[in-house]
Amino acid sequence: AQSVAQPEDQVNVAEGNPLTVKCTYSVSGNPYLFWYVQYPNRGLQFLLKYITGDNLVKGSYGFEAEFNKSQTSFHLKKPSALVSDSALYFCAVRDGLTGGGNKLTFGTGTQLKVEL
Amino acid sequence: EADIYQTPRYLVIGTGKKITLECSQTMGHDKMYWYQQDPGMELHLIHYSYGVNSTEKGDLSSESTVSRIRTEHFPLTLESARPSHTSQYLCASSDSGGSGRANEQFFGPGTRLTVL
Numbered sequence: 001a002q003s004v005a006q007p008e009d010q011v012n013v014a015e016g017n018p019l020t021v022k023c024t025y026s027v028s029g030n031p032y033l034f035w036y037v038q039y040p041n042r043g044l045q046f047l048l049k050y051i052t053g054d055n056l057v058k059g060s061y062g063f064e065a066e067f068n069k070s071q072t073s074f075h076l077k078k079p080s081a082l083v084s085d086s087a088l089y090f091c092a093v094r095d096g097l098t099g100g101g102n103k104l105t106f107g108t109g110t111q112l113k114v115e116l
Numbered sequence: 117e118a119d120i121y122q123t124p125r126y127l128v129i130g131t132g133k134k135i136t137l138e139c140s141q142t143m144g145h146d147k148m149y150w151y152q153q154d155p156g157m158e159l160h161l162i163h164y165s166y167g168v169n170s171t172e173k174g175d176l177s178s179e180s181t182v183s184r185i186r187t188e189h190f191p192l193t194l195e196s197a198r199p200s201h202t203s204q205y206l207c208a209s210s211d212s213g214g215s216g217r218a219n220e221q222f223f224g225p226g227t228r229l230t231v232l
Contacts, residue, residue, distance in 0.1 A: 041226070107158065
């Protein structure tokens with residue numbers, strides 16, 4: 001079974017400050033990890049993914065995430081937050097060992113609020 | 117432009133009505149998915165499809181049904197809508213791999229359903 005946890009329901013940060021949105025996962029095999037962002041009344045937009053290779057993954061809109069195998073974490077980061085980054089962020093995982101048609105398990109989401 | 121479309125975006129109907137939520141993608145993806153999401157909450161997979169004439173139930177039990185007669189089309193039907201079906205329904209698609217974009221799911225804008 002695969003699972004993902006986002007321990008923070010909400011993260012508040014001032015514009016210009018660095019931000020971190022936390023994610024930890026559990027899978028049987030090698031993890032495929034994803035971050036998505038959702039703006040109000042919209043679908044999810046893909047930000048970045050880790051499949052293999054470099055542990056630091058760079059994605060859209062200046063976001064990056066660091067894969068840490070020993071801590072089973074995939075935290076989302078951005079060096080300087082913008083008010084327009086305020087949205088709902090989802091971490092997702094898929095077990096690389098299984099088939100299952102690319103079924104992803106999503107976390108419960110973290111609401112990011114960036115204030116002036 | 118390759119994309120994934122959902123119609124209608126918003127639907128308000130009375131109890132007992134039959135409804136079909138449409139989802140179409142022009143990316144040639146073989147895998148498609150339906151998720152149910154309450155506002156600001158986590159996503160729950162309710163149906164998925166590996167390809168034409170292939171459909172499976174997801175992790176969350178749902179009274180809805182789906183069909184996949186054409187690769188690009190994955191409609192979801194509720195035979196008799198109830199207030200408990202009020203939610204947002206998100207459609208997504210992904211390819212099988214080998215393209216460098218394997219495993220990543222692309223989401224439509226969602227249908228916000230309200231059953232009175």
